[in-house]
Amino acid sequence: MDREVGVPLAAPLALDILIVGGGISGLASAIALSRAGHKILVLEQGDGENNRREGGLRIPPNMSKILFHWGFQYQLQEIGVISHAVSLSKFETGEPLGVQLCDPEVMKETRGEFVMTTHKELHQMFTEIATSLGVKIRYNARVAMVYPAQRQVTLHSGETLSGDMILGADGEMGMCRSIVTGCEDESRQSIGLTLFSVMLDTTGRDVPSEILDIINHKENPLYFAYGDGRTACGYPVRNHTCLVFHFFLPEQVSCDESPLVQLRRLLPKQCDPRLRMIADLALSATCIPMKDAPSVGDWVHDSGPLALVGQAAHPFIPGTLQEIALGVEDGAVLGRLFSHVSNREQIGGFLWAFQELRQQRCMAALELASSTLWYMALKNGPEQQARDRAFIAQYKLGESPFKAGPYGGDDIYWLGTVAEFAYDCEEEADSWWMRWGVLWERAHETGQGRLAQSQDGTFDLSSMGVSVVETVVDS
Secondary structure (H helix, E strand, O other): OOOOOOOOOOOOOOOEEEEEEOOHHHHHHHHHHHHHOOEEEEOOOOOOOOOOOOEEEEEEEHHHHHHHOOOOOHHHHHOOOEEOOEEEEEEEOOOEEEEEEEEEEHHHHHOOOOOEHHHHHHHHHHHHHHHHOOEEEEOOEEEEEEEEOOOEEEOOOOOOOEEEEEEEEEOOOOOHHHHHOOOOOOOOOOEEOOOEEEEEEEOOOOOOOOHHHOOOOOOOOOOEEOOOEEEEEEEEOOOOOOOEEEEEEEOOOOOOOOHHHHHHHHOOOOOHHHHHHHHHHOOEEEEEEEOOOOOOOOOOOOOOOEOOOOHHHHOOOOOOOOOOOHHHHHHHHHHOOOOOOOOOOOOHHHHHHHHHHHHHHHHHHHHHHHHHHHOOOOOOOHHHHHHHHHHHHHHHHHOOOOOOOOOOOOHHHHHOOOOOOOOOHHHHHHHHHHHHHHHHHHHHOOOOOOEEEEEOOOEEEEOOOOOOOOOOOOO
């Protein structure tokens, strides 16, 4: 989908930035900040290969639009399969519940595409882009400690590195999150489901026609199976040679069995034959017990410029749609905010602005992902029956299954998803700058003070020492 490629805004002041963690969110932040003219060093404890997973992932339009805007549409299309439809069926029988074709007008509004790829290919793409922009990546760089007040990172080798600010992209179990939150072990409760993921490579294999029909469908649909307390999602990747499936099954994990053996055992006897075939044909599987999200706290350290991004900031439900996208949005917002930095005194304020902009967005995305997963895995009963009746009625009319919800009106979960796709995080960051940043700059330039910052990261104009209460800055 065509979208004007944005010219990077070079910041008036180039910062030295350390990023702990070279996963997708760490690299996205590195790319965005490098585009703004900053000098980036990524510290990755792996060797550059062992942190690339073979599993699949979905890139929603709110993420792909960022990459398109950065000028990487060709690279993304090279590694991805673009989906134009969603197919719904019953988990237990395979009975069709409906087909949702992507509305061209809706997709045009989002300015993105729905792309399906693998973690390994996306990580490789991000690595190549980052290094082409001058980002330095140090592999096998194990971080021993982060000192926010000193703006320093010490490696296990004894080496100490310094920067103007530090980003923690080392995941929800990483050191940076525990330093910022002050919690070594955050208690999280099971949500009663376990995610099993498989990737079936059909190259050179005798694969049943039912599975090939899924892989080679002209619309490249996402396949969703709605079941009794369980659900599944599948999609083609790698130029239609592989099929990824995520199974969300009731939690009954055993440490004595491999994930693949457990998956085959936990599939119900009454099951869509295609789902059974996929599990039987798969050569391996991964297994992740699913837990609720930890309580939301600050993402910025109170004694120095250390901020969290990606899973380190907002651990998300694995296997769900926005899991990867939110981390890329984090990087994009940081890139836009720090394209305006002109003195080091602004760093703390920009980091708190980042938190203010991103927390509400991530909390809303988490709520939608949780409710959508619950909706897809409704246990058999009145709510499930009402949902399926609405789907089937629309399907028989040749209409979108989401055009009518179970109790009349449009399906609220689909409407929420479409709104999520249309969200533009870079526009949000630009709006913040026009609303607050410009005033801040004017106050600094005239020596009339600066915007005071409250504990929650919002800004108080009264501290500027000038009358700005009636001031309106058009965005």
